[in-house]
Amino acid sequence: MPPKLRSDHIQQRANHVFALVMNLPALTLILLLIGYPVIVSLWTSLHRYNLRRPDTFDFVGLMNYVTILTNHDFWHSIGVSFYFTAVSVPLTILIALGIALLFNQEFTGRGVFRALLLIPWAVPGVVNGLMWMGLLGKHGAFDTIISNNIELFNKLLGTNIDYIGMASPVVALNAAVAAHIWKNVPFACIIFLAALQGIPSEQYRAARIDGASTWKRFLHLTLPWLLHPIMIVAILTTMNSFRVFDLIFALTGGGPGDATYVIAWQTYKEAFGRLNFGGANAYSYLITIITMTLAIVYIRLLYRRGSVQG
Amino acid sequence: MVVDRRQFLRHSALATMGLTSGLLGCRQSDPERVTPLVFKGWPYEPDLVKENIEFFTDQIGIDVDYEMVSGNYHDKMVALFLAQSRMDCCYVRDDDFAEWVEAGWLRPFDDLPKAESYQNDLYDYNMESMSYQGHSYGLPYYTDFTVWIYNSEMLAQAGFSQSARTLDELTEQAVKIKERSIRSPDGQRIEYPILLGFRQSPGMGFGDWWALNYGSEVQLFDDELNPIFPDDTDRQAERILQWIVDGIHKYRIIDINSLTLGRIRENTAAGRQVYCLLSKYDVEWINNRKNSAVVDTYLADRNLDQSHAKVLKMAPIPSLETGQQGTLGWTRMYCLTAHCNPDKVLDAWQLLQFLGGKDRNGEYYTAKQWFRLRGLGFAYRSLMEDPEIIAQMERWGDVGLIKTMSKVARIRENIKSPWFPDFNVYYQPEIQKILLRQQSPRDGLGRIAKRCQQFKLEWQSMG
Numbered sequence: 004m005p006p007k008l009r010s011d012h013i014q015q016r017a018n019h020v021f022a023l024v025m026n027l028p029a030l031t032l033i034l035l036l037i038g039y040p041v042i043v044s045l046w047t048s049l050h051r052y053n054l055r056r057p058d059t060f061d062f063v064g065l066m067n068y069v070t071i072l073t074n075h076d077f078w079h080s081i082g083v084s085f086y087f088t089a090v091s092v093p094l095t096i097l098i099a100l101g102i103a104l105l106f107n108q109e110f111t112g113r114g115v116f117r118a119l120l121l122i123p124w125a126v127p128g129v130v131n132g133l134m135w136m137g138l139l140g141k142h143g144a145f146d147t148i149i150s151n152n153i154e155l156f157n158k159l160l161g162t163n164i165d166y167i168g169m170a171s172p173v174v175a176l177n178a179a180v181a182a183h184i185w186k187n188v189p190f191a192c193i194i195f196l197a198a199l200q201g202i203p204s205e206q207y208r209a210a211r212i213d214g215a216s217t218w219k220r221f222l223h224l225t226l227p228w229l230l231h232p233i234m235i236v237a238i239l240t241t242m243n244s245f246r247v248f249d250l251i252f253a254l255t256g257g258g259p260g261d262a263t264y265v266i267a268w269q270t271y272k273e274a275f276g277r278l279n280f281g282g283a284n285a286y287s288y289l290i291t292i293i294t295m296t297l298a299i300v301y302i303r304l305l306y307r308r309g310s311v312q313g
Numbered sequence: 314m315v316v317d318r319r320q321f322l323r324h325s326a327l328a329t330m331g332l333t334s335g336l337l338g339c340r341q342s343d344p345e346r347v348t349p350l351v352f353k354g355w356p357y358e359p360d361l362v363k364e365n366i367e368f369f370t371d372q373i374g375i376d377v378d379y380e381m382v383s384g385n386y387h388d389k390m391v392a393l394f395l396a397q398s399r400m401d402c403c404y405v406r407d408d409d410f411a412e413w414v415e416a417g418w419l420r421p422f423d424d425l426p427k428a429e430s431y432q433n434d435l436y437d438y439n440m441e442s443m444s445y446q447g448h449s450y451g452l453p454y455y456t457d458f459t460v461w462i463y464n465s466e467m468l469a470q471a472g473f474s475q476s477a478r479t480l481d482e483l484t485e486q487a488v489k490i491k492e493r494s495i496r497s498p499d500g501q502r503i504e505y506p507i508l509l510g511f512r513q514s515p516g517m518g519f520g521d522w523w524a525l526n527y528g529s530e531v532q533l534f535d536d537e538l539n540p541i542f543p544d545d546t547d548r549q550a551e552r553i554l555q556w557i558v559d560g561i562h563k564y565r566i567i568d569i570n571s572l573t574l575g576r577i578r579e580n581t582a583a584g585r586q587v588y589c590l591l592s593k594y595d596v597e598w599i600n601n602r603k604n605s606a607v608v609d610t611y612l613a614d615r616n617l618d619q620s621h622a623k624v625l626k627m628a629p630i631p632s633l634e635t636g637q638q639g640t641l642g643w644t645r646m647y648c649l650t651a652h653c654n655p656d657k658v659l660d661a662w663q664l665l666q667f668l669g670g671k672d673r674n675g676e677y678y679t680a681k682q683w684f685r686l687r688g689l690g691f692a693y694r695s696l697m698e699d700p701e702i703i704a705q706m707e708r709w710g711d712v713g714l715i716k717t718m719s720k721v722a723r724i725r726e727n728i729k730s731p732w733f734p735d736f737n738v739y740y741q742p743e744i745q746k747i748l749l750r751q752q753s754p755r756d757g758l759g760r761i762a763k764r765c766q767q768f769k770l771e772w773q774s775m776g
Contacts, residue, residue, distance in 0.1 A: 054391060054416055055412050055416050056775055256513045260745045278734060
């Protein structure tokens with residue numbers, strides 16, 4: 004090897020080592036803070052470990068997973084979580100997209116409206132739950148309006164509903180979905196707004212000159228540019244929706260009955276209701292596997308179609 | 314002046330050494346330094362707790378660090394116990410008591426001086442709540458039992474002089490109240506005369522289910538803690554649930570929001586319903602005009618200038634048959650923790666006695682303070698004979714009934730089983746599903762009974 008090349012090679016290796024050394028403290032910290040709990044959690048999930056018998060730590064292999072997968076409560080909570088996710092993700096995207104398209108137009112006070120949009124996002128999950136409870140619970144605004152008009156409601160729709168409030172399983176679950184959407188729309192909206200502002204205006208001008216209608220401009224120009232952000236929003240909101248906990252904790256407490264028993268709530272009850280940490284860790288891993296699978300599916304389905312921007 | 318690298322390092326090393334030796338010197342200069350006792354509790358009236366502790370320090374001369382555990386007390390305490398965080402005493406709810414003893418987090422005090430001196434004066438249900446497998450672990454912080462409450466003014470408007478004694482009579486009264494279109498002080502029509510507490514809560518909740526069962530003298534478990542329901546004597550547990558289901562869906566006398574509403578006390582004080590079940594100590598609160606629109610309206614209409622009026626009255630819990638009586642009792646207690654510093658056990662025991670037993674003068678100082686200032690229930694029979702306490706109780710409650718109920722109150726039969734937390738997590742949604750008519754009372758109770766047996770077997774296999 005010529006001396007010049009050898010010297011470059013040595014320099015390159017030294018650079019790599021230097022970079023590694025510089026990153027070592029951060030890597031060690033990440034391994035300690037993330038890697039260690041993840042491994043301990045996996046290890047615990049393979050043991051029978053209930054805090055009411057803290058000295059018993061028996062290796063049971065996959066027994067905790069088998070127990071969960073053969074339990075009706077688990078499949079019920081999976082069903083509730085999937086419903087929650089299936090309703091909240093598309094609605095979040097649609098509403099956020101609509102608002103983003105609106106806020107992308109020039110109008111007076113646009114800045115103020117954009118700032119106001121952020122408020123729901125800034126509200127903590129538990130506060131969000133309590134606020135919606137105030138709205139939808141007994142003597143709340145919705146409850147008062149609906150309870151006073153339930154006969155009219157039944158007459159108009161031809162239904163025979165006894166009550167429409169948080170004590171109704173259907174209402175409680177969908178109220179939780181609504182509260183979740185309300186909180187997550189701003190985040191999605193910001194991502195869409197950023198993406199919309201990145202679309203070159205020349206392309207719109209060209210489309211107008213070619214006589215494309217508003218709908219066609221949206222379908223063939225705006226939407227392809229937004230597919231990538233939509234994918235990101237879809238992945239993040241799916242994960243958030245599937246793991247929703249704080250809202251359920253504050254708004255419904257899992258009830259009425261088991262109508263809002265999402266998977267994270269089930270995990271919480273296993274961990275802190277029953278103190279069954281072996282089982283609760285297994286639950287956590289199952290949630291992780293499901294959300295990871297969903298994310299991979301999204302990426303596979305949407306990545307190529309959303310790669311307009313390269 | 315320019316400082317080079319070597320100088321900087323030398324000076325830094327010297328400074329560090331100086332600082333370290335200084336700190337060590339300070340530490341060594343105070344060999345008699347006393348570590349205060351660590352006492353943890355949930356944040357109920359922390360200023361009053363601090364006052365009590367200051368009084369203890371003045372009287373006994375032992376320093377105490379009182380630390381509030383805000384948020385979910387059970388979950389945070391579990392984390393603190395697991396982390397072996399230092400604490401000598403803490404509050405314990407009877408719901409968590411067996412769980413914490415089983416986990417080895419609490420210390421019995423049978424071996425400590427005067428440990429038995431309180432036993433004879435405690436009510437039976439309190440004594441039972443605070444002991445486990447023959448060992449005493451707790452002294453009472455406060456305690457109470459569930460009572461039936463009715464709005465005597467609204468009842469009078471419907472033509473009744475007293476609350477129903479049986480569940481059937483109660484249905485009749487409630488239906489009549491609905492027909493009379495009685496209104497709350499803020500002018501709202503009483504749509505549902507009865508509000509019950511069936512909101513899910515992992516650590517607590519559903520006391521009303523137990524209270525209604527005990528009101529009808531239902532036994533739910535046998536001595537081995539096998540569930541007797543749904544085939545208990547005369548299927549009483551099933552009949553009680555059926556009565557609630559009918560009350561919600563057939564007669565529309567029980568508010569369906571009983572499944573979600575947490576603030577029953579506040580709703581009762583506002584006059585939004587006629588009947589409910591409450592803890593006895595809430596009776597003082599709801600009959601205080603400061604808190605209660607019902608009482609304030611009553612007193613204002615009569616130009617009376619007093620703080621309390623017995624408008625929201627106490628009664629025995631309506632039962633399936635006449636002559637049955639009973640209620641649910643519960644206890645909040647002070648316990649010594651297993652992490653208690655061995656050198657501090659006697660000090661901690663003195664604190665425990667001051668807070669949950671007698672002070673240096675032989676008085677139940679703290680229990681009396683809690684009752685006097687906040688109406689909290691006490692666990693000692695002798696206090697029930699105290700003229701000052703009786704006089705205060707007379708302002709808002711029925712002393713005779715309180716004495717009777719104190720004697721017939723029972724703790725949840727399976728509360729001290731190791732599988733109670735499992736049961737607690739499972740039965741609440743199942744009962745709610747019964748109340749929502751998603752399953753029949755018999756099927757629902759059958760499912761709960763089956764699961765109890767499974768929990769029992771699981772725990773037996775764990776040894």
